Amino acid sequence: MAINSHKHILVIRLSAMGDVAMSVPVITGIVKKYPQVKITVLTKAFTAPIFNNITNVSVFKADVKGGHKGILGLWKLYRELQLLQIDAVADIHNVLRSSILKQFFRLSGIPFVQLDKGRAEKKALINADRDVFKPLRSTFERYADVFGKLGYPIGKNEMETMSKKPMSNDFATLLENHTRKVIGIAPFAAFKGKMYPLDLMKKVVLQLDRSESYKLVLFGGGISEIEILASWEKQFKNCISAAGKLSFSEELGFISNLDLMLAMDSGNAHLAAMYAVPTVTIWGVTHPYAGFSPFNQPQENALLSDRSLYPAIPTSIYGNKYPEGYDKVMETIKPETIVQKIVDILKPTI
Template sequence: MPDIKHILVFRLSAMGDVAMTVPVIRALVAQYPTIKVTVVSRPFFSPFFEGILNVDFFPIDLKERHKGFLGLYRLYRDLRKSDIDAVADLHNVLRSKVIRSFFALGGKKVAFVDKGRAEKKALTRGKNKIFKPLAPMVIRYTRVFEQLGFPVDLQQPIFPLPQPLETAVKAVTGEKTGKWIGIAPFAQYASKVYPQELMQQVIRQLAGNPEYRIFLFGGGAQEIAVLEQFAAGLTNVKVIAGTLKLKQELQLINHLDVMLSMDSGNAHIAAMLGIKVITIWGATHPYAGFLPFNQPMDSAIAADRERYPLLPTSIYGNKQVEGYEAVMESISPSVVVKKIEEALG
């Protein structure tokens, strides 16, 4: 084992990408109990790492202290006080390159993630597409620690046990009875969002079973307004968005029996907690490596490639192809409901 006792892990965004680091870091410190890890990320993500032994969280301040190049140098000086031995750059963007370069100049070992950009381009291009599964992002993260001398085995993942719900959470959810289903119907880009009228059908079909209690996740006034429409008139459907803090949402998610999500952050949050996740994919595809951690490929419901052979057309959903605006409509609400019911056993 290398003479490394303290590893700095750098991953600032996006929410799903940060959530995917959690099972890897949890496995790392379990398999190497003498190692200490300090995670540098945005303050909002701090609850993701709470309760993991030997893991500290360092909130980056991009608005003031750590803003700009001089701010990054301040960040390096702040972190250097913690006796860092090595840097695992799980982001590999300009900011993280600057930080790891400072540490490398100081004689520390550094390693960074290979995002597989060329492979992803081949998967999404229109001509000469190479349609095959790429390495999952969590595996790409493990390769970074392997470069530092710490191979990580994800075959027997560790997940936190559900903790009793806080009074404030229970006031929203009530006592748990029957099956609890989470639904997160939004994503950053429209090409990753299941049409509202179809999602409404999914929710109404599920709500027809009195044994189910359905919780709707999202954020912001616009999304909350849509969720309120989804829940209207359904006594076993509850809008969670805007009512709980992130730490409380994590507590609730850890009590779910299944989460339905788009290709978005909520899918990865549920997966990092060991919850079954059903995902819906439009312009993107799980072959790009973003299938939620420890979930089977058949938990992903993808748009019809026979009707839309150019899929996937985007890695992140930010690129639309003419004529492919309605690919999500090739996924029937009954297929989604059936997949959820199968997951519930």
């Protein structure tokens, strides 16, 4: 396909939050390398703020549970997208919804390239009887492949992080007049297989709190998570819970101003990394070899469960499946190890 033949590209990535965030370095790099290109991102309303203030990038919000639900809703969505005068489509999601949209776009003869998720390779990676254990191509590379097929190749070294965003006044006030490093802690994940035990995470928070060296900001969502983090805020004097207190856009502003983020293999890790915030990740039954490591983070910032004791890791790509006896894999990562990693990253350079 001829390079630079398309000026307005529709990018489809409807969910999940971490996968949407992983598109940012690629999209930001594309519009910097090809300033003549305009990109419209088709995503859900909740994740739309992720793309705020990126040059030549706008968002079209898909209402997949309302007006754009079902075949008729997707037809309506297609007709609405037609009005934007799209030249090509980069489908970096490749799910049933986007595949239906692909059939509609074919009616207009608009080029439509879909993500290769590498399903066979990932299935082989999580096979406990695997003969080969090696890293797969990263999600960033897979996203880049889609743009390359549309005539806009981009290398990993050409991808870009975003600059810090302004913080909301309330939280900016809470953090002013101190010289401590600010650490974000996101202790939750979508599946148990990716979540560090809360009793151990409390030990991490306790050690960091007692050091009197850091300001700790807790991130989470949902009623139970908000309640848990609110109780931690009361227990630890150097702790602030942001859960339930900020809009998503405000939360992004806060994350962009952190000195470090501690998170699971989860969306918060990717949100921090897209702002070039040093990010420490804790991995359970998933593994970085599946290609979901946060952008441009050193390999040593990923703290892994002990595969010599649990050789079947990774047992799943998303952390939703693990064999009997693998529910305690994260206990092989000691709180002291996590704290020491954070201290090493944040210690002053001479």
